Amino acid sequence: MRLSRYFLPVLKENPSEAQIVSHRYMLRAGMIKQQAAGIYSWLPLGFKVLKRVEEIVHQEQIRAGHIPLLMPTLQPADLWRESGRYDDYGQEMLRIKDRHDRDMLFGPTNEEMITDIFRSHVSSYKNLPLTLYHIQWKFRDEVRPRFGVMRGREFLMKDGYNFDLTREDALHAYNRHLVSYLRTYERMGLQAIPMRADSGPIGGDDTHEFLVLAETGESEVFYDAAVTDIRMGAREINYDDKAQCQSVMEEFTALYARTDETHDAALFEQVPAERRRSARGIEVGQIFYFGTKYSESMGATVVTPDGSRVPVEMGSHGIGVSRLLGAIIEANHDDKGIIWPEGVTPFHVGIVNLKQGDAGTDAACTEIYQALVAAGLDALYDDRDERAGAKFATMDLIGLPWRITIGPRGLSSGVVELTSRRTGVSTEFTAAEAVVKLLEIYAAH
Ligand code: ATP
Numbered sequence: 001m002r003l004s005r006y007f008l009p010v011l012k013e014n015p016s017e018a019q020i021v022s023h024r025y026m027l028r029a030g031m032i033k034q035q036a037a038g039i040y041s042w043l044p045l046g047f048k049v050l051k052r053v054e055e056i057v058h059q060e061q062i063r064a065g066h067i068p069l070l071m072p073t074l075q076p077a078d079l080w081r082e083s084g085r086y087d088d089y090g091q092e093m094l095r096i097k098d099r100h101d102r103d104m105l106f107g108p109t110n111e112e113m114i115t116d117i118f119r120s121h122v123s124s125y126k127n128l129p130l131t132l133y134h135i136q137w138k139f140r141d142e143v144r145p146r147f148g149v150m151r152g153r154e155f156l157m158k159d160g161y162n163f164d165l166t167r168e169d170a171l172h173a174y175n176r177h178l179v180s181y182l183r184t185y186e187r188m189g190l191q192a193i194p195m196r197a198d199s200g201p202i203g204g205d206d207t208h209e210f211l212v213l214a215e216t217g218e219s220e221v222f223y224d225a226a227v228t229d230i231r232m233g234a235r236e237i238n239y240d241d242k243a244q245c246q247s248v249m250e251e252f253t254a255l256y257a258r259t260d261e262t263h264d265a266a267l268f269e270q271v272p273a274e275r276r277r278s279a280r281g282i283e284v285g286q287i288f289y290f291g292t293k294y295s296e297s298m299g300a301t302v303v304t305p306d307g308s309r310v311p312v313e314m315g316s317h318g319i320g321v322s323r324l325l326g327a328i329i330e331a332n333h334d335d336k337g338i339i340w341p342e343g344v345t346p347f348h349v350g351i352v353n354l355k356q357g358d359a360g361t362d363a364a365c366t367e368i369y370q371a372l373v374a375a376g377l378d379a380l381y382d383d384r385d386e387r388a389g390a391k392f393a394t395m396d397l398i399g400l401p402w403r404i405t406i407g408p409r410g411l412s413s414g415v416v417e418l419t420s421r422r423t424g425v426s427t428e429f430t431a432a433e434a435v436v437k438l439l440e441i442y443a444a445h
Pocket residue numbers: 109140142149150151152153154155157200283284285286318319320321322323
């Protein structure tokens with residue numbers, strides 16, 4: 001993409017409504033525009049990152065054996081009357097009437113609807129296990145929408161639902177989600193710590209939230225510092241292997257890590273004093289096992305091998321896809337702007353032409369731009385007629401992890417400069433070498 005033809009409405013001034021850095025940078029980098037409290041348009045740069053985050057979520061869900069579908073954003077109230085949540089959910093639910101005076105709602109979550117799909121089509125244990133998920137816009141009429149996409153009213157969520165014959169199988173589904181979520185966040189350059197949490201309006205016994213540690217986080221958390229040393233890394237996971245998923249789950253949840261809702265001061269005291277931490281965190285996901293809470297009230301039953309009928313065992317599992325952009329920026333920025341992790345960056349590399357209008361420099365930039373595109377890399381070429389300083393400032397703000405700088409001086413000795421946004425370190429390469437270097441870097445992402 002040539003920047004002169006792109007739509008990147010960057011702001012020079014700090015928007016006064018933004019209280020935290022991710023919100024500020026998303027506005028300044030022209031990623032989002034607020035349309036109403038907690039409701040945003042996703043401008044091209046923000047939309048690109050959102051799609052990349054979404055794609056990682058899809059890939060890791062499919063790897064875990066979970067099946068994508070798509071449910072609507074609007075739901076009939078009757079489904080929610082069956083589970084009893086229509087009255088319970090309260091003011092966060094946006095209720096709407098259609099022209100026939102039927103009660104509708106903008107879905108805040110989809111337990112009822114997925115249970116309805118299941119009961120319409122599945123009636124035997126032979127179709128289990130089954131996990132269905134979608135990535136769809138949700139609406140929750142939050143009292144205090146704030147911090148940009150972090151606490152929106154309309155937001156994008158991945159929500160998945162498992163259906164199993166036995167409690168043991170449903171707990172395997174729980175563990176499978178926990179493991180797949182850990183992989184998902186790590187691919188986005190984030191450490192999200194599973195913490196024992198409270199189940200809230202979803203209901204249920206077992207639940208963990210995934211927290212990214214950040215001063216601006218809304219949750220208060222307490223943990224053993226040793227949990228921050230555990231990584232999934234490149235380990236091979238067989239998602240059908242119950243023992244393996246269980247052992248990864250245990251490894252990540254054995255140490256003390258809780259949100260304030262379930263914090264137990266006496267238990268926390270048992271953590272060695274030098275490892276006891278209290279901090280703040282951003283909730284980027286949550287998994288629940290709730291057994292037959294919805295299947296019983298909504299009549300979702302299956303025939304067992306011995307011919308009897310039982311309510312299906314379920315759980316639900318959510319990732320805050322749009323909130324993740326805020327969390328990633330909170331964890332990856334400096335005073336000049338965003339620093340995208342390679343896994344989610346909107347463009348792989350930016351090209352800065354130091355002398356726009358100079359025939360030789362323009363030609364060299366076009367050539368490397370075309371070589372990058374031909375190699376399958378997504379490049380943003382700043383071909384505007386601007387000072388070098390302004391181009392650098394824009395690149396730093398929008399946070400592409402790599403920048404190629406091309407000017408007459410380097411070209412006279414046959415080199416361009418490749419700079420890491422994170423470290424600021426620049427290295428000289430020939431144009432061809434720079435392309436190879438970037439291909440190597442991105443092969444791992
Ligand atoms: P919170 O406690 O932050 O209000 P929640 O526990 O009500 O969230 P869940 O029902 O667990 O939310 O939804 C799954 C995920 O969706 C959350 O972990 C979070 O990342 C994201 N999410 C929830 N509410 C919002 C919101 N208002 N704006 C953006 N993302 C949200």
